[in-house]
Amino acid sequence: MATPLSLKELSRKEVLLTAGHRMCSGCGAPTVVKMVLLASEYPIIAANATGCLEVSTCISEYTAWKIPWIHNAFENAAATISGVETMYRSLKKQGKLSKEIKFIAFGGDGGTYDIGFQSLSGAMERGHDMIYICYDNGAYMNTGIQRSSATPFGADTTTCPAGSVIPGKLQQRKDLTKIMAAHGIPYAAQASPSSWSDLMKKVRKALEIKGPKFMNIIAPCNRGWRSRTDDSILLSRLAVETCYWPLYEIENGVTRVTVKPKEKKPLVDFLKPQGRFKHMFAPENEWMLKAAQAEVNKNWERLLKEEAFTASLETPKE
Amino acid sequence: MGQEIVAVTGNEAVANALRQVNPDVSAAYPITPATDIMQRFTSFVSNGLVKTEMILVESEHSAMSACIGASAAGGRVMTATSSQGLALMWEILFIASGSRLPIVMALVNRALSAPLNIHGDHSDGMGARDCGWIQLWSENAQEAYDNTIQAFRIAEHLDIRLPAMTCMDGFIISHSIERMEYLDDEAVKNFAGEFKTTNPLLDIEHPVSYGPLILPDYYMEFRRAHADVMSKVTKVVLDTAKDFEKISGRKYGLFETYRLEDAEIAFVILNSAAGTSKDVIDEFRNKGIKAGLLKPRLYRPFPYEEVGEALKHLKAVCVLDRADAFGASYGPLFTDIAASLYPYKERPILINKIYGLGGRDYLPEHAELVLNELAETAKTGKVKTFKEYIGVRE
Numbered sequence A: 001m002a003t004p005l006s007l008k009e010l011s012r013k014e015v016l017l018t019a020g021h022r023m024c025s026g027c028g029a030p031t032v033v034k035m036v037l038l039a040s041e042y043p044i045i046a047a048n049a050t051g052c053l054e055v056s057t058c059i060s061e062y063t064a065w066k067i068p069w070i071h072n073a074f075e076n077a078a079a080t081i082s083g084v085e086t087m088y089r090s091l092k093k094q095g096k097l098s099k100e101i102k103f104i105a106f107g108g109d110g111g112t113y114d115i116g117f118q119s120l121s122g123a124m125e126r127g128h129d130m131i132y133i134c135y136d137n138g139a140y141m142n143t144g145i146q147r148s149s150a151t152p153f154g155a156d157t158t159t160c161p162a163g164s165v166i167p168g169k170l171q172q173r174k175d176l177t178k179i180m181a182a183h184g185i186p187y188a189a190q191a192s193p194s195s196w197s198d199l200m201k202k203v204r205k206a207l208e209i210k211g212p213k214f215m216n217i218i219a220p221c222n223r224g225w226r227s228r229t230d231d232s233i234l235l236s237r238l239a240v241e242t243c244y245w246p247l248y249e250i251e252n253g254v255t256r257v258t259v260k261p262k263e264k265k266p267l268v269d270f271l272k273p274q275g276r277f278k279h280m281f282a283p284e285n286e287w288m289l290k291a292a293q294a295e296v297n298k299n300w301e302r303l304l305k306e307e308a309f310t311a312s313l314e315t316p317k318e
Numbered sequence B: 001m002g003q004e005i006v007a008v009t010g011n012e013a014v015a016n017a018l019r020q021v022n023p024d025v026s027a028a029y030p031i032t033p034a035t036d037i038m039q040r041f042t043s044f045v046s047n048g049l050v051k052t053e054m055i056l057v058e059s060e061h062s063a064m065s066a067c068i069g070a071s072a073a074g075g076r077v078m079t080a081t082s083s084q085g086l087a088l089m090w091e092i093l094f095i096a097s098g099s100r101l102p103i104v105m106a107l108v109n110r111a112l113s114a115p116l117n118i119h120g121d122h123s124d125g126m127g128a129r130d131c132g133w134i135q136l137w138s139e140n141a142q143e144a145y146d147n148t149i150q151a152f153r154i155a156e157h158l159d160i161r162l163p164a165m166t167c168m169d170g171f172i173i174s175h176s177i178e179r180m181e182y183l184d185d186e187a188v189k190n191f192a193g194e195f196k197t198t199n200p201l202l203d204i205e206h207p208v209s210y211g212p213l214i215l216p217d218y219y220m221e222f223r224r225a226h227a228d229v230m231s232k233v234t235k236v237v238l239d240t241a242k243d244f245e246k247i248s249g250r251k252y253g254l255f256e257t258y259r260l261e262d263a264e265i266a267f268v269i270l271n272s273a274a275g276t277s278k279d280v281i282d283e284f285r286n287k288g289i290k291a292g293l294l295k296p297r298l299y300r301p302f303p304y305e306e307v308g309e310a311l312k313h314l315k316a317v318c319v320l321d322r323a324d325a326f327g328a329s330y331g332p333l334f335t336d337i338a339a340s341l342y343p344y345k346e347r348p349i350l351i352n353k354i355y356g357l358g359g360r361d362y363l364p365e366h367a368e369l370v371l372n373e374l375a376e377t378a379k380t381g382k383v384k385t386f387k388e389y390i391g392v393r394e
Ligand SMILES: Cc1ncc(C[n+]2csc(CCOP(=O)(O)OP(=O)(O)O)c2C)c(N)n1
Pocket: A049, A050, A051, A052, A053, A074, A075, A107, A108, A109, A110, A111, A112, A137, A138, A139, A140, A141, A142, A143, A148
């Protein structure tokens, strides 16, 4: 069982991603990483896929990481950490190491949903004792806001720019959290930095579970979302309250929505403050708002049904 | 000096070398003709003959990526591949060498697609020759075995810490049975020694960051440091060979010369085709023609000075390449040999033949043709053609 969170305890802990890194002010990603590391009661070794988080936190001769950290390439954070974890198991078995250490890979949505998808799927299937954490900002931000398969429907990016003929991204997002759960891994979850205690509880829980775990955490990017620099937490909260980014976990096949909004807000509340959706509010693009809302509704209703259905499958505890 | 005489394939020999060295972790993915090495090795794992933890990855890209993670974590790591597998790793090969991780890889040389071909040529190894790895090339099963064992000592040497690949010809060596000698397990274990960690990720008391972003202010210094460290490799290779001779009785250098000292004409050729060439050289010697051969062993870093010294006295030299470099004038080995000889005012005439692509046989008559041409060129000073394909339909 994971130890319950206590603010008192957390406030005394060392922050393991130091200030002075070079991510944009107001970026959601370092907040997510700090919360993850703060939640852990174990020493962590991290791998990091190429992307904003990686390029901004370890620029020679400085590093913001107070834990052992490795960046290999863009698409292979999962394979890389699987190598670290395997060496750990080998040396432990040989009696050369005894400490309990946990392994986490961090990747952006591009490095996770797209180019790193195979490496991630392989590592999960092999059953390494690790958590893969995707910080999802919905585009390739580091290379200048290009579309990824995590980019929301309708968004204006630099490779699917909203033009007079094509009004932004025309496809819906890939539902990666569900795809990872379909690997049959013991734990997959979605979290948001706006619900810090939910996020940290999930990390603590995942760290106590043996085997491969996956977490998908929304991480607003004011550069790419065309939003105010101080709106990161607000936007990640709106993502949850509109049910665009539901907070749930799938533990051994059982789905549980961990935070249910008291009142489901209309999706436009999340879209409106973001410049990347501005064109969707033009009269001729009203259909886009409808399509986006319909997708959210469909996914949310399905999630609630999954929760009810999988609860009925749960084997009663003795 | 306990040695067991056996009749085995090149792959079996390499698999046994890997068993004797006993790495901590291995990550690999099947591809012909290297698959057989890992099949044999995983049976050692399944039967408890090694302590190695296997990572049976979903691609060669992940194999090399996982090897990097494992090596940076702090332990002995190896893999094996061929052809498309090496090509898929290409991006990550540079990260292994740039991060100075002593991973050892058995490369069973095979042609590259397209067209698809699973047989032996050197296109794969040549495509990766400048990625900052050490390359040791092997003529036969014995050399592949000996090079594999030495590769760990060389790669892990604290003065260099670089990844190393050992190369042998696909099928011609990997799948043919030859007589060779195994060292005993204890001798190899002692020769390889304990793995010494340097800045391991697993040392959580001393956290390190691997793989930083380095901007124009320092990137060039890192590359220069890599180049500097490459220049230390020859000494380590020679020192290792000396120690290896003590346990095996077999002598190794940076390259092998065959009847070269008093020769007037010579071949420069890599791997298995050197054997056929040596036989034909003997025939020509019997006819009074002074022929010889140089077979590179350490191909990266290439020992330009030593090779230049060994070849400079010749009248005519043919460099045989089992890979072409499309769009370049000559094959890859040729350009290295030409560069080795460039500093000398008096130097042999150089010609280049491309042979044996995609497993095409290299026959004694090919070697005879080349030696006859070289003898003629040496006499007249005239060159028929600087580069051509041999053993090919016109
Ligand atoms: C093989 C390869 N292709 C492309 C790139 C260029 N590249 C570097 S980071 C990046 C985008 C990263 O996007 P994401 O994973 O979403 O992280 P973010 O920057 O948004 O945090 C791209 C395309 C690369 N480094 N390697």
